[in-house]
Amino acid sequence: MTDAHTPNPSDWSKRIELAEQMIPLIGRLHREKNVVTSIFGRLLVNPSDIEIIKMHRYARRVMERELPLEDTLPVFQTLLELDLGTASIDVARLAVGYKKQGGDLRAYLEEQLADVIGTKDTEVQRDVVLYGFGRIGRLLARILVARETQGRGTRLRAVVVRKKCADDIVKRASLLRRDSIHGAFDGSITIDEDKDIIWANGTPIQMIYANSPEEVDYTAYGIQDAIVVDNTGVWRDRAGLSQHLKSKGASKVLLTAPGKGDIKNIVYGINHTDIEDSDEVLSAASCTTNAITPVLKAIDHRYGVEFGHVETVHSFTNDQNLIDNFHKGERRGRAATLNMVLTSTGAAKAVAKALPEFEGKLTGNAIRVPTPDVSMAVLNLTVKQDVDADEVNNYLRTVSLKSTLRQQINYIKSPEVVSNDFIGSTHAGIVDGLATIATGNHLVLYVWYDNEFGYSNQVIRIVEEIAGTRPRVYPPRRELSELD
Structure with missing residues (x-):
């Protein structure tokens, strides 16, 4: 037919x-x-x-x-x-x-x-430095290189790492060129070993070898007023991250993990307008917080959330063991590729840092599972009114298409999709409409997210916001209140 x-x-x-x-x-x-x-x-x-x-x-x-x-x-x-x-x-x-x-x-x-x-003629270009070059760092590099234009926007200038072997730059370039999950780099990568430069589609990326931020003088490489994106996770408090500000040529620091203490945790699309010119240290929160916060905001706006529980089914991460071995964390020492591992997540509490109205309303746990990428959050919510699954789905579909959250929330309704289908998604989270459950004032939502690439896109949106180079969207999108 x-x-x-x-x-x-x-x-x-x-x-x-x-x-x-x-x-x-x-x-x-x-x-x-x-x-x-x-x-x-x-x-x-x-x-x-x-x-x-x-x-x-x-x-x-x-x-x-x-x-x-x-x-x-x-x-x-x-x-x-x-x-x-x-x-x-x-x-x-x-x-x-x-x-x-x-x-x-x-x-x-x-x-x-x-x-x-x-x-x-009023636009500027801003230097960006990646401190660390792991999974998130390399994806950030790919996105920045793909978006680079002449004389405007954000420009990736350097990557700072510790030198691990004589041919370190060759191995770093190889990892940027080939990725087991996200595929080959879209373009050409060459190396200038004499100058420690990786050339990616015509963009020179200076490799800087240092053991600590204080050792680095970015101005020696022509880098000024740089935004340093720390994707190592070594420091998560203001004191540790402020070490970057001692490097000549660095002016802002963005952490790709939840920040501790008084550091603002930014989820782009939710509270990025809280960023002030005086903010020198910021956090991009976690992949899970980015995935669930936009959906929670949309649901709270329409239906009102009284309380809820977030269960994340999360792909294993680099800090887990391939085989059983000692690990300081509970259960995480068991083989990541052979077990479902029950562990904790701070994502539920972290939502309140971006949406204060959720303070004390959410609990959460996580199950690490034997997949390398793409995770799922199950939002088990009690709302302030009776809800209908079709009506909720239609609302979230509209939000994903027409609202200011369209880059954060996607919506799909297919009986055949599985986790691999969401590798490479640029959205923070994707609502699975067929899985939605609504009974009375009880609502269960399933949200997929590429915890690597989707999150990395959210990080870049914050970088562009800090740099003042974020593209304005045309035609303008509607606020949630305009969808009522």
Whole structure:
């Protein structure tokens, strides 16, 4: 039986031709104007012709029909003619809006994008340093390299590590080039061993070997006013992390783990507006906190959360043992690839650092399981009113498509998806609609998350916010209150 929305196979060549015309336009918009484009929120980052066609088909989730490539191609072409500044532009929404309004396309786009036209000369570039080069560090490097443009935005300048062997830089480059979970690096990597530089798609990444932050003088490498992203997890309090501020050329520190004490734990999309110019040390919280906090905020806004329990089913991490061996933590000494390991999580309590209204409302535990990436959080909530599963799902689907939380929350309703399907997701969390349970005022939600790549994207969003280089989103998204 033929799907009514399935295109006639005879027009496939035409669709390929249109998609091929878009590829250089997408590249030029990014390279020349620092403009990231998307189709209903799905980013177009070095897409193939087939990926572009699939994204236009994805539009059925939003508008109940496939988006014709003929509608979006003129938008891409006209955007390239405009004097745009840094922005994240949803080409699909502009195409649909223009289709309804009609008239002159350029005039329509100039009206919709008025706030970002002519702003290029006011934009800056900010240096970023990665302190540590483990799982998260290498993914951050991939994202930063992919987003780099000439003269604007964030720029990865250096990586600081301890030298472990004579050919350390060769091994570091190899780990950046090949990843067992996330695949090969998209591009070219070469090494200048004499100068300790890894070249990634034309970006020179200076490898700096040091045993402590105080040893590093970033200005010796031409690095100034740098944001240092500490992904080692060695220090989590203000005293420890402030060591980075003693390095010449460093001005801000962001920790890729929950911060202790009075350090602000930032979940982008939730409390990133709390970042002040005077903040020198910040935390990006944990992957689990990033996954569940946006969903909890959305549910609390609509239904009111009285209390709840968060159970995370989490992939094993580097701090666990491959085989049974001594570990200072309870149960974590047992073989990670052979056991489900019950352990604790601070994510439930950490939610309150981003959403103070959840103080004392959540408990949590974690089960580490024998998978290398992608985790799940089960939110067992008591809310202030009776709820219906379909209504909750429709609301969360709308939030994922139309709200200011669209980059944090995704929604899927498929009977066949499993954890591997979410590797590479840029969202903080993905609600599994088919698993939603609602009985009276009791609600259970299942939220998938790529605890490596999804979290790394959240970290980069904070880096861009600190740097003042975060792209403005067009057309603007709605606040949760506007969805009521």
